[in-house]
Amino acid sequence: MPFLALARHRSFRRAADEIGCTPSAISHALKSLEERLDLRLFNRTTRSVALTEAGERLLARIRPAFRDIDDALDDLSSLRGVSVGRLRLNAAQTSAKIVLLPVVARFLAAYPGITVEIVADNALVDMVSEGFDAGVRFGEVVAQDMIAVPIGPRQRSAIVAIPDFFERHAKPSHPEQLKDLPCIGLRFGSGRLYGWEFSRGGVELSVEVEGPLVVGDQDMMVEAALLGVGLAYAFEEQVGVHIAAGRLVRVLEDWCPYYGGFYLYYPSRRQMPGALRAFVDFVKAAQAAA
Numbered sequence: 001m002p003f004l005a006l007a008r009h010r011s012f013r014r015a016a017d018e019i020g021c022t023p024s025a026i027s028h029a030l031k032s033l034e035e036r037l038d039l040r041l042f043n044r045t046t047r048s049v050a051l052t053e054a055g056e057r058l059l060a061r062i063r064p065a066f067r068d069i070d071d072a073l074d075d076l077s078s079l080r081g082v083s084v085g086r087l088r089l090n091a092a093q094t095s096a097k098i099v100l101l102p103v104v105a106r107f108l109a110a111y112p113g114i115t116v117e118i119v120a121d122n123a124l125v126d127m128v129s130e131g132f133d134a135g136v137r138f139g140e141v142v143a144q145d146m147i148a149v150p151i152g153p154r155q156r157s158a159i160v161a162i163p164d165f166f167e168r169h170a171k172p173s174h175p176e177q178l179k180d181l182p183c184i185g186l187r188f189g190s191g192r193l194y195g196w197e198f199s200r201g202g203v204e205l206s207v208e209v210e211g212p213l214v215v216g217d218q219d220m221m222v223e224a225a226l227l228g229v230g231l232a233y234a235f236e237e238q239v240g241v242h243i244a245a246g247r248l249v250r251v252l253e254d255w256c257p258y259y260g261g262f263y264l265y266y267p268s269r270r271q272m273p274g275a276l277r278a279f280v281d282f283v284k285a286a287q288a289a290a
Contacts, residue, residue: 002029006042007059008131010049063131084113085275090127091136094218096120098237099152099262100136107282114275122216123189127267133276134266148263151283153290155261156236157197160248162228171251175207182230184221185214196233198255205255209233 005015005026012023019026034041041055051059091100096118104116119132127135127146136151159178169181175198186194193214195206211230215221218234225232226247232239236256242248264283266276 002026003033003041003058004063006030006049007051007055012049083111083274083278085115085273087114087116087134087275087279088119088132089116089134089136090119090121090125090130090132092122093120094235094238095136095262097219098235103151103283103286106286107279110282111275111278114278116279121189127265133273134264134279136262136264138262145268146265147268148265149280149284150261150287151264152262154258156258157256158234158236158239158243158250159196159231159252159256160222160234160239160243160250161225161231162247163249164228165230166249166251173252175205175252175255178207178209178231181209181211183209183211184224184230184232185209185211186218186221186233187214187216189216194233198252199257200255 005018009015012026016023016026039054040052043050043052172178195208198205213224213229221232222234222238239248243250
């Protein structure tokens with residue numbers, strides 16, 4: 001439906017690409033719908049497309065109905081013994097790269113009839129209203145009304161800097177000493193500055209670090225550390241190669257235990273789409289075999 005495609009992409013060109021028509025055809029269909037309803041559904045300028053209040057209300061009412069239709073059509077594929085369909089998955093940028101993408105790559109090889117779209121976004125989103133089938137986040141940030149299953153291996157943090165850094169600064173032996181060292185900050189999309197978390201022997205700490213640079217992505221934090229800006233707080237998997245090659249030096253390792261890691265989460269629905277069911281079963285099987 002042109003309205004749903006335009007509401008999802010907020011772009012006539014991208015909506016047309018999804019449906020397989022021209023932007024002018026999308027515009028004509030939208031104009032006809034607005035004239036029939038005698039309401040403006042989108043505010044359009046040369047630079048942007050945004051839903052009006054009427055458009056938001058219409059989207060909220062019809063999106064679940066169209067999703068149920070898509071789910072019903074996908075489920076018919078089970079009669080042919082083939083899983084087909086489309087999945088939209090949301091994850092933070094780092095987890096999308098180190099956890100979700102490897103699983104999806106293996107899943108696509110096993111289910112060639114399914115297509116997957118991964119949207120990497122560090123901000124928490126309303127999965128249902130944004131049209132996502134599932135997401136990947138840490139267990140503690142998953143809403144209680146969601147179903148969650150573990151995905152990927154256990155995770156562990158690593159505090160790193162280049163070797164030259166420790167020729168100018170003493171290596172910290174306790175997390176509180178980080179307050180006296182130049183550290184690279186990480187700010188979430190919500191605006192909150194991340195407090196570096198540590199745990200040892202039942203003692204848990206959150207340290208508010210300071211330094212010359214604040215970034216909004218952990219990959220950029222690692223790159224900044226490699227450039228000598230300061231200490232970085234990263235996932236072990238992100239920096240393991242650099243540590244092995246001697247490009248980065250790790251400190252406070254005894255304060256960085258393993259923890260549960262990431263979860264695939266999705267809303268409880270009366271009828272789970274066939275593609276999502278196949279993906280959830282695939283993730284569960286992979287975790288059981290790990």
